[in-house]
Amino acid sequence: MLSSFDPRINRLELPDAPSIPTDKVALDQFPTYEVFHQRKENAAYAYVGPVHAPEADVAFLFAKEQFSRRFPCTGMWVAPTSAIQVTPYGNDQESVYNLLPLLPVESATADATGQQAYDIFHLKKRGKAHAHVGQVSASSPEAALQAAKAAFGDQRPVVNVWVIRSADLLRSDDEDRDMWTTTPDKKYREAISYKVQDRIDRFKQEG
Amino acid sequence: MYGSASTHDIPAKATTGLENEDPILLAEFEARIARGEKIEPTDWMPQLYRKQLTRMIEQHAHSEIIGSLPEGTWITRAPGFRRKMAQMAKVQDEVGHAQLLYSAAETLGKTREQMLSDLVNGKSKYSNVFNYPTPTWADSNVISWLIDAGAIVNQLANAKGSYGPYCRALDRICAEEAFHLKYGHDAVVHMATGTPIQRKMMQEALNRWWPAIMTFFGPSDKMSTHTEILMRWKVKMATNDACRQQFLDMYVPKIWEIGLTLPDANLRKNEDGVWEFSEPDWEDFKRVINGDGPCNAERIAVRRAAEENGAWVRRAMQQPQARYVRPLA
Numbered sequence A: 001m002l003s004s005f006d007p008r009i010n011r012l013e014l015p016d017a018p019s020i021p022t023d024k025v026a027l028d029q030f031p032t033y034e035v036f037h038q039r040k041e042n043a044a045y046a047y048v049g050p051v052h053a054p055e056a057d058v059a060f061l062f063a064k065e066q067f068s069r070r071f072p073c074t075g076m077w078v079a080p081t082s083a084i085q086v087t088p089y090g091n092d093q094e095s096v097y098n099l100l101p102l103l104p105v106e107s108a109t110a111d112a113t114g115q116q117a118y119d120i121f122h123l124k125k126r127g128k129a130h131a132h133v134g135q136v137s138a139s140s141p142e143a144a145l146q147a148a149k150a151a152f153g154d155q156r157p158v159v160n161v162w163v164i165r166s167a168d169l170l171r172s173d174d175e176d177r178d179m180w181t182t183t184p185d186k187k188y189r190e191a192i193s194y195k196v197q198d199r200i201d202r203f204k205q206e207g
Numbered sequence B: 001m002y003g004s005a006s007t008h009d010i011p012a013k014a015t016t017g018l019e020n021e022d023p024i025l026l027a028e029f030e031a032r033i034a035r036g037e038k039i040e041p042t043d044w045m046p047q048l049y050r051k052q053l054t055r056m057i058e059q060h061a062h063s064e065i066i067g068s069l070p071e072g073t074w075i076t077r078a079p080g081f082r083r084k085m086a087q088m089a090k091v092q093d094e095v096g097h098a099q100l101l102y103s104a105a106e107t108l109g110k111t112r113e114q115m116l117s118d119l120v121n122g123k124s125k126y127s128n129v130f131n132y133p134t135p136t137w138a139d140s141n142v143i144s145w146l147i148d149a150g151a152i153v154n155q156l157a158n159a160k161g162s163y164g165p166y167c168r169a170l171d172r173i174c175a176e177e178a179f180h181l182k183y184g185h186d187a188v189v190h191m192a193t194g195t196p197i198q199r200k201m202m203q204e205a206l207n208r209w210w211p212a213i214m215t216f217f218g219p220s221d222k223m224s225t226h227t228e229i230l231m232r233w234k235v236k237m238a239t240n241d242a243c244r245q246q247f248l249d250m251y252v253p254k255i256w257e258i259g260l261t262l263p264d265a266n267l268r269k270n271e272d273g274v275w276e277f278s279e280p281d282w283e284d285f286k287r288v289i290n291g292d293g294p295c296n297a298e299r300i301a302v303r304r305a306a307e308e309n310g311a312w313v314r315r316a317m318q319q320p321q322a323r324y325v326r327p328l329a
């Protein structure tokens, strides 16, 4: 048995050396979800990072823990990574819409059957985060991108675009907004609540 | 914490493989970095860049998760409710940092589960300081303050690096580290300015940790042949020596001002503003990082037990039809 000076470790009764190497790859590789958060009321949702989860509801819980634990947040969306259509990346300062092949935009009066809502996200600068710019209605992700070009293509710069079928985004409910107000009673997590200078000054004076 | 661009484990004579790369793509890649633009996951990149970044971000992630163990074991024994809560919050942050970093590394092609497997099977490295024990509360405080301080020096530098997903993760991590640093400083000051017994306990912990702290940034860069190219590609943003100097300059005065001493008679700032110190024992460093330290086996065993004890939960949550894809950004 592995022996430690730490009684908490000894109580785990860990083996001294593991016999068979663990290969957890096949068992545990969950799908990934991409997470968007809203920093304050009426701000655009912005990308914060991925989580690994077996399904969307669990992804949402993990995302809430990972990305809203420490800083203000008023809403969160998650989407399966596999559901996100990604354009090529352009250079900084450019618009990636200019690289798209010109296809006719579906006319707004076209038959509404088969039309779905898509959410559009722009990356303004490499290394920054994608931000939500709005919704379009289209019959396919490709058509949605063309519609996005028509609606938002005059914005500059646009280094990269993500297109997500709106139905694929799991969104926090406005009614549940009180679930985001967890930060005020946890002041011990704020750098600002540690005021140590007084103690140092007193120590120096007495010294 | 602990994002050390620990390139010290690159074989000194390794080839760069650059002669096999497409010269036009390589030139475009280097021009993009020279312009100050970030590289995103779908961009073309040289094999060496992918390999070094994967290793560096993976090691950083492992350091967060292993680094949470010596502090984690003090949560229940932290003096007072408020400190228990703060210690717990810090440990939770560190584990969260690991998750952010694993995801950033995944965008380069290696899966999170492969990285976690390599960690529990002893194939990967993590910051060597966590192979040392934390016998007292004061040792835990030294980690909270000074190891995190060292990590912040590294992380702030790396956050200006060239790889987009790593920068995004580090921006978030650095924002959270501000609390760790203040919390750690507060805890150390409390002990150092407290009763004679508290003060003695803190001094002894500092004496125990100082040699490891001096190795935190890795050996002098003269030893790595790749430093130059990795700095040009903004994988490595500052030399190990520069980071160590910056750390000493920021923290030695703060240690001295609360009446603590450091166990190195040669430690001083010379007239050129450069810190002088006794050369750390790099042979011992090598021995410990290669497995023969006081806590290597324990750290890996605890991590492995956590994996094994949690397996049934993950098995229960698994969806047979689910398909893994690597994260986008």
Ligand SMILES: [Fe+2]
Pocket: B001, B002, B067, B094, B147, B148, B151, B180
């Ligand atoms: Fe840390």
Ligand SMILES: [Fe+2]
Pocket: B001, B094, B148, B177, B180
């Ligand atoms: Fe930290």
Ligand SMILES: [Fe+2]
Pocket: B001, B002, B064, B093, B094, B097, B173
């Ligand atoms: Fe950390």
